[in-house]
Amino acid sequence: MSLRHALLGLLSERPASGYDLLKRFETSLANVWPATQSQMYTELSKLADSGLIGVSAQGPRGRKEYTLTDEGLAELRHWLTETKPQRNTRSDILLRVFFLNVITPDQARSYLAELMELSEQEHEALRRLADSIDWGDDPLSVNGRIALEYGLRFNAMRREWAAWAADQIR
Amino acid sequence: MSLRHALLGLLSERPASGYDLLKRFETSLANVWPATQSQMYTELSKLADSGLIGVSAQGPRGRKEYTLTDEGLAELRHWLTETKPQRNTRSDILLRVFFLNVITPDQARSYLAELMELSEQEHEALRRLADSIDWGDDPLSVNGRIALEYGLRFNAMRREWAAWAADQIR
DNA sequence: GTTTTCATGTAACGAGTTACATGATTCT
DNA sequence: AGAATCATGTAACTCGTTACATGAAAAC
Structure with a gap:
């Protein structure tokens, strides 16, 4: 809605x-x-x-x-x-994690490696986007900058997590 | 699907x-x-x-x-x-950020404060869930633990971001 | 015997995706 | 003249939500 x-x-x-x-x-x-x-x-x-x-x-x-x-x-x-924001559920990425035992450890690690790469790529794309915009003090710049920062932090977090997760799989 | x-x-x-x-x-x-x-x-x-x-x-x-x-x-x-996981788009929470200029700075900060609280609550709920389960070495425990760690990191990230964002709004 | 739990299904609606369909205007 | 862009709309379908409907079996 x-x-x-x-x-x-x-x-x-x-x-x-x-x-x-x-x-x-x-x-x-x-x-x-x-x-x-x-x-x-x-x-x-x-x-x-x-x-x-x-x-x-x-x-x-x-x-x-x-x-x-x-x-x-x-x-x-x-x-x-x-109105309260609805929390963001439904993550295809995370759902797969629950069933990693169905495939081989090598395949599972390969999946997590893909996630790391994906996160890095998205992070990089956002960084480029940030560079391409000249941010002013206007409200739209402030809001856009805040949303973009979320993306940067999110992808950094996800990359670290995927690296850690790959290490958990023995 | x-x-x-x-x-x-x-x-x-x-x-x-x-x-x-x-x-x-x-x-x-x-x-x-x-x-x-x-x-x-x-x-x-x-x-x-x-x-x-x-x-x-x-x-x-x-x-x-x-x-x-x-x-x-x-x-x-x-x-x-x-198959490649579809990236998780559509965040009600983030969409609102783009339009924070439509409301007063006080209201905007209050929105971000709510997000901080929400993240803390979810973090806490996950921590309790983690404590309530006795994690073994079985595959399901490993996968569940990995997914849960994601939730912990995600909420920690979001809390920090919301705090930072509130500070950006002048 | 009454309540709770187990157990399955359907109907109506809203949101989202893909594909199709059409045509005017501007650019080269 | 032909290609690209501007511009809007509809139809069919899938996915997800809410609500309704039903009844057997177990627990108390």
Whole structure:
């Protein structure tokens, strides 16, 4: 139920079309909340129907620019302050760990080595992303920087853990 | 698509009924792959239809005991060795971070303080769980211990990050 | 004999994915 | 003129959640 809030959040910065939002997802939110094109257009229609956003302008090629309404902003704030985040369960990566005894120790260690590599690659990608952006003092930079730092720490933690885990398997 | 593999994995230890598996999910896999009763019975039917598991015994009250077939074990091994884990995206917690500028700095800091507390609570719960189990040298203990260590490290990381993040918000 | 536990299933709905379908406009 | 990009939408399907429904057997 959070795609709607992701869209409201992006529209709180500035009005945008579905196409714009699609692009912005790719660059900023793809890591924390991926969404398909199909899903976004559907959700935007629903948001417009429920009055949380409105069509503020029409452009060429049927372009519809959406703007956050007062109700939409209220809903966004309500979500941020009054509702508790659901903890993030369901990890394919971790699920596999429970069944590593089904394969050979060599295969298990190889799986954990892959995880280490994956973590390193993601860490590196985030580091490059951090370098490519010139961070200002504006709120968006601060928030983006905080989210990115999470990614860096997360991948560092996961790399260390996978190394430790590989060592546990005898 | 991993619930099926979670079920195959649990059945690789020993045969069990849907009801048994439901109980075992609660204690072991609930943290990494929660599933509802409804979902599990449906998935077990599908697995039986496709021949990856079979009904090995019938008990009182319509109890059906399922056993992993050779094809099922092969599929489980295939999943573990040949397929790449999908990285874990979609974090409600992190999504909110992107929009903290929409609320007041005080509210934002309060949100991060909640996250710190949540991480501490989960860490503590896992620590208690670790203490309550007498870990042996058997494969299941090793795997369970590895998964649990992940949880401990993850929550420690998240707590530190939230503390750091709160400090970034001025 | 009543409550608890065991045990399985279905229906309706919401969220997410893949694929298909269409067409206007801008760029080269 | 043709290719790339902009731009939106729908259909079919899978996965996951909530709620409903049922009843046998064991425990007290």
